[in-house]
Amino acid sequence: MNARCFWSLRGGPPVWKRQAVGSLRLANEPPLCRRLQSNGAAQLGKHPGLSSSFWTTGRTLLFSAFVGSLAYAYGIADAGSTATELLETKKSIKPRYGTVNDLEKAIAELRQALGEDAVSTDEEDLKSHGFSEWSSSNSDRLPVAVAYPKSTAEVSQIAKVCNKYRMPMTPYSGGSSLEGNFSCPHGGLSIDFVFMDQIVAFHEDDMDVVVQPGIQWMVLNEKIKSSGLFFPVDPGPSAKIGGMVGTCCSGTGAVRYGTMKDWVISLTVVLADGTTIKTKRRPRKSAAGYNLTSLFVGSEGTLGIVTEITLKLAVIPQKTTVAVVTFPTIRDAASAAAQVMRAGVPVGAMEIMDDVQMRLVNQAGQTGKTWEEVPTLFFKFSGTEAGVEDNLSIVKSITKAHKSGEFEFAKDEASAHALWSARKEALWSTLAFRKEGQEVWSTDVAVPLSRLPDIIEISKKEMDELGLFAGILGHIGDGNFHESILYDKTDPKEREAVSHCVHNMVDRALEMDGTCTGEHGIGIGKKESLMKELGGDTIDVMRSIKRALDPYFLMNPSKIFEAVREDSPRDPMMAVPSTNLERPENLRFNRT
Numbered sequence: 001m002n003a004r005c006f007w008s009l010r011g012g013p014p015v016w017k018r019q020a021v022g023s024l025r026l027a028n029e030p031p032l033c034r035r036l037q038s039n040g041a042a043q044l045g046k047h048p049g050l051s052s053s054f055w056t057t058g059r060t061l062l063f064s065a066f067v068g069s070l071a072y073a074y075g076i077a078d079a080g081s082t083a084t085e086l087l088e089t090k091k092s093i094k095p096r097y098g099t100v101n102d103l104e105k106a107i108a109e110l111r112q113a114l115g116e117d118a119v120s121t122d123e124e125d126l127k128s129h130g131f132s133e134w135s136s137s138n139s140d141r142l143p144v145a146v147a148y149p150k151s152t153a154e155v156s157q158i159a160k161v162c163n164k165y166r167m168p169m170t171p172y173s174g175g176s177s178l179e180g181n182f183s184c185p186h187g188g189l190s191i192d193f194v195f196m197d198q199i200v201a202f203h204e205d206d207m208d209v210v211v212q213p214g215i216q217w218m219v220l221n222e223k224i225k226s227s228g229l230f231f232p233v234d235p236g237p238s239a240k241i242g243g244m245v246g247t248c249c250s251g252t253g254a255v256r257y258g259t260m261k262d263w264v265i266s267l268t269v270v271l272a273d274g275t276t277i278k279t280k281r282r283p284r285k286s287a288a289g290y291n292l293t294s295l296f297v298g299s300e301g302t303l304g305i306v307t308e309i310t311l312k313l314a315v316i317p318q319k320t321t322v323a324v325v326t327f328p329t330i331r332d333a334a335s336a337a338a339q340v341m342r343a344g345v346p347v348g349a350m351e352i353m354d355d356v357q358m359r360l361v362n363q364a365g366q367t368g369k370t371w372e373e374v375p376t377l378f379f380k381f382s383g384t385e386a387g388v389e390d391n392l393s394i395v396k397s398i399t400k401a402h403k404s405g406e407f408e409f410a411k412d413e414a415s416a417h418a419l420w421s422a423r424k425e426a427l428w429s430t431l432a433f434r435k436e437g438q439e440v441w442s443t444d445v446a447v448p449l450s451r452l453p454d455i456i457e458i459s460k461k462e463m464d465e466l467g468l469f470a471g472i473l474g475h476i477g478d479g480n481f482h483e484s485i486l487y488d489k490t491d492p493k494e495r496e497a498v499s500h501c502v503h504n505m506v507d508r509a510l511e512m513d514g515t516c517t518g519e520h521g522i523g524i525g526k527k528e529s530l531m532k533e534l535g536g537d538t539i540d541v542m543r544s545i546k547r548a549l550d551p552y553f554l555m556n557p558s559k560i561f562e563a564v565r566e567d568s569p570r571d572p573m574m575a576v577p578s579t580n581l582e583r584p585e586n587l588r589f590n591r592t
Helices: 031-046 057-092 100-114 123-130 152-165 217-227 241-247 292-296 330-342 355-364 385-400 413-424 426-432 449-464 492-511 527-534 536-549
Strands: 016-020 023-026 145-147 169-172 189-192 199-203 208-211 264-270 276-278 305-312 319-326 349-353 376-383 407-409 438-446 470-475 480-488
Touching (some): 100 152, 123 145, 152 169, 152 189, 169 305, 199 217, 208 217, 217 241, 241 305, 264 292, 319 413, 330 349, 330 376, 330 449, 349 355, 376 385, 376 413, 413 426, 426 438, 426 480, 438 492, 449 480, 449 492, 527 536
Parallel strands (some): 145 189, 169 189
Antiparallel strands (some): 016 023, 199 208, 264 276, 349 376, 349 470, 438 480, 470 480
């Protein structure tokens, strides 16, 4: 007899009722089961050698418990195998995107909904939104179209159409990311926020501001400076708030003010199906529900499209000044920086540049000053007049103990600007030094403060052995630094040597319990490094979150991780430098 007929397992556990003196029955026993039991007992009563008195209350209970156990065991085994099958199925499914015909329909529908000018398929637009001269990694595909929304409602419309036609979506703001974060490896739609660049609301008394993703952080600060407030996260000057949220970026001020995650109060986000959510309200402190704001910050547009950002603001310090100090070796400079942090000096910024970077700044000639071409630390001090003077004195004493050279500090705002100019011109100086056929490979890592001198010294030695222009600079106050290497893109051996050097630095950071990226994000360039850093199980948790919010993997797909787990890294040197790719030509509709 089928065990499931005795008790309905879906009906819950057995509930016994006393029916008459000396007998019990199940209150939730199905009628069919009662009939089968009754007939079965009658037949057993007629069997030779068995009488109806054989089925006493105790024997009935024992038999019922035995059959119930069998049914329970069968149900658990069946459910377990089904759950496993479902999990394995999810793991093995690769996303399928729309055909060329689907994408053409999507573009036509978007133009009808947003206007003809709101969706571009111009060749130059596609190139500029799918290929980056800045990035160390690029895809060999371009988007099939670029959309230019003007509101959250229009972004929601875009998402609904893309969801309908299975069209990948990639958000685009400043276009200055370095790990292929806005590349379009599956084609699809690039969503440019150039027309969503406004301050939505400024709450001066609450010290917060609501902005759209297309506003540049420097423009924001210029617009609100009369209030005595500012937004302190300061990456490259072309960076926009949307991209800053996506990569959880930072900048020179991170040592004092933290990174992007520390300044975002709440977000308005459009999900893959067009649903619009708000992660929090405006108070600076909230313990209400899951911290969805932090979930989206740093997700690189893979979970949703951010359309409004509420940011905390800080008070502009009473006084800010700059100091520059030189060192005989890169280890001396790094050791001094670590000691400054250990001493608890509240520096506003602490940046390092090696001898190569200082030489490039001199050759570029944009600062109006000739610098010593040796490892150099740049400091910013901010606060009250007395506090700044005290901090200057302490740092001067610490650097002197680490064999520093001249300690030069600014006496006014003009000299402060002049001293800081070398740090701000570092990247532009490197780019300006490129010869025809050369490119810059720039990437970052971060390590615990105590390991800074070790990793910088070893990395510097390995870069010098390349025989190329290769320099170190970075935000040494929070353990984050960058390698920038000039190399010939037409020379495969040179490119391979640079790739090996960069990946050695990343692996070395991981061995020191550091991270493969302090502020650039993962994009397509560091997925293998992320696997090494966190492991497949941790990334599976991220993948499960993405699948819950974006079941068709439409949101910036193939960034951070792939839809399907790959347990064995294919090649630790997987980042494809942009200089190994020519600008793709005549790509419009790509079959998926």
